[in-house]
Amino acid sequence: MAPTRYAVVGTGGRAAFFYSAIVTDFKDTAELVAFCDTNQTRMDVANSRVQELGLSPLPTFRAVDFDRMIEETKPDTVIITTIDRVHHRYIIRAMELGCNVLSEKPMTVDEIKCQMILDAVKTTNRQLRVTFNYRYAPHNTKVREMLMDDVIGKITSVHFEWLLNTQHGADYFRRWHRDKRNSGGLLVHKSTHHFDLVNFWLGSHPQTVFAQGDLQFYGKENAEIRGETNFYSRAHGSPAAANDPFALHMEDHPQLKAMYLDAEHEDGYYRDQSVFGDGINIEDTMGVLVRYQSGAILTYSLVAYCPWEGFRVCFNGTKGRLEMDVLEQSYVNSGGDQSQEGAVAHTKITVHPMFAPPYEVAIMEGEGGHGGGDPVLLNDLFGTPASDRLHRAASHVDGAMSILTGIAANKAMRTGQVVQVKDLVQF
Template sequence: MRKRYAVCGVSNRAINMFIGPMLGTFSEGSELVALLDADPQRHIICKKKYAAIANVPEYAPDEFDRMVRETKPDVIIVAGRDDTHVEYIVQALARDLDVMTEKPMATTGADCRRILDAEAASKGKVTVTFNYRYAPIHRRIKEMVLEGKLGRITSIDLNWYIDTYHGASYFKRWNRLREVSGGLSIHKSSHHFDLVGWWTGQRPVEAFAYGALNYYGPDGELNPRREDGRFCGTCDVRQQCAYYMRWSSRSADIQVRDDHIGTVKVAGAGAEAQQGYTGYRPDACIYDSEINIEDTYTATVRYDGGALLSYSVNFSLPYEGYRLAINGTKGRLETTEYHMPARVPFPTPEQTIDYFPLFGSKETIHVVQREGGHGGGDPVLLEDLFLGPDPLRTYPILSGAADGAYSVGTGEAVWRSVKEGRPVRLDEVLK
């Protein structure tokens, strides 16, 4: 059966992750029937890239009802700015439609509760496209847990590192405003909290955390001059900005690949931005005073099966990746990833998994890698989304609304704990 898809939020992610594959690899079973976005320019850019959808109808955000009535989609793909997710998801569920949504599912625990309640009353279901689960290393870790190699999980150490290129990008864009992103403990860390919950098979109960804005904002130690409203493309002190010069030279911007950021061109000093979207520039100054999120967190999370997570994330480091250790009653595993090796200023080893049985010899596991975004996870996720779950896989991997809610809820509990100086229970956040 050929499914009909409507896209709400014609973002770079929507265009490259969903629309492109829908028109190519999965065209036999998929049909794009509608585009909805607040910016008509995004429709133009999307259709310029894919001429085959020139006649697909376009809709404004307040035309969801008309879109559904006229185009009769089976599935709503939600891929716009984070704060827009909840309304499209709830409206789709009210019409018994299935939903595929980018993470985070919403930006607050209260909105997650709305989605859970809407899904309970609907024939539709929500799938959250957590692609990190699909990376070959991450699937192998899940399999080792299911095989019983670690026994009952008792503790997890997860330290995530975001480099100065990727980390600074969040503070140049809309993500820097908590009211539209939920802050990075939700926008970014929900990925990490979802992984831990999926690996362990446990739900978070309570979080205690510290956080700070250490690198960005007007008090950033490397700010060349306290002044709001600057943009990298036109800034007269950009050559004194270490973050800008790390990835550029005096004569040209260096093109750096990043899975999360579209190829955006911004004209030089004295000219207008050429990024193409209306009223949007992805090169705002990382030292602006409107920034109201943190760039550093440490947290402890308690889970319902007894596991304890020790977590940290830092958004301004010399390299990108993570260090993970999972401890159980029968053993321990460790792995270290260096993400985007081309951006790491030193040689990086192949990522492996070291397994230490509680009594016995260490084993080093080399996992077969594959091509594709997010460590080879994106292509496998897309197969499950458009072809259905792999019948040969022996364990569930697609995320549902409850997974989305607990990942966002943990991120909000972390932020509330930072602000209130106390442990915060998940049932407070998701009540």
């Protein structure tokens, strides 16, 4: 069978995860045919990486020439790794032009764009997958398996707290994510992973959502209240940034320098803004209460300035309780070894049966990012996957369901009201 042809739109930090895999481990089943971005310098960086991996440079197309790229290079599937705000434009146009789509999370950032995508899937009859790598991490897969196998009975409630630390968490406040229009805020951009996991673990979908959230740590006003007087707008060229542990010094990282500092003359994308500047309109401290169709109740918290990174999740069921603690290693996108993204430093799963002593469950973590989940995801996307009783491959419905909790949470924060997920979009 001829290899599947892929074009990549959005050639920033995340794109390399996909195109590097296609041109190396999956070259028998997948072929990379083009790059597309608004920024030529970043496309050129992607091409140097491809050349380092032994391929000839690929044709590059500016975003305005997306249609021409599809016509000339004839991809079967378009991989979308742009900023979140424009995912829907490329998802819809690629499907209209006859391609299937692999979209990075979040599928999109609000309910209007989500509806446009759902409608386009129907009218074009093309396939849209969202690449939820966390599902494939061995510890997350193990929990799904145990809940499916009724180890603690019917799940009645879930308590889930996710901690982003002062390195990785801060990164969302340095660049485009800090504007809610670009990312939907962290309850969409980041929590899409977590709400997808809950949907996947429970085999259910969210029904009603209430949320509270605030900017309590990052931002100029919060720093001023704590007595800070030393401010700057971006790290590059700012003496005030020299001793700021939150500053990102791009000139010290060849990859960050090539991809962002040397590219900013084209589009004014500043990757190293101060997290204590003005103009941040996303939350850094969030709490969400969700009722699922299955009846389960979720209490969820996300804080973006913690001393460690990882998560704790507890499931209460009719036969007992399951607890999982995961300590992750921190990673700044494009600032280091991508296989370290979401790498796991420590994981523990404990089952407390209702009338028997607790026991720990062994987990086989693998090599590669997200506890060994990334290579499994890549094989699922580009290789020859085996059939999967856990159904880890995520469809556009999973993509939508994972963002609708965060979109509903944003609405609840705006209005102070409980939000019914069914009122947001029609499937």
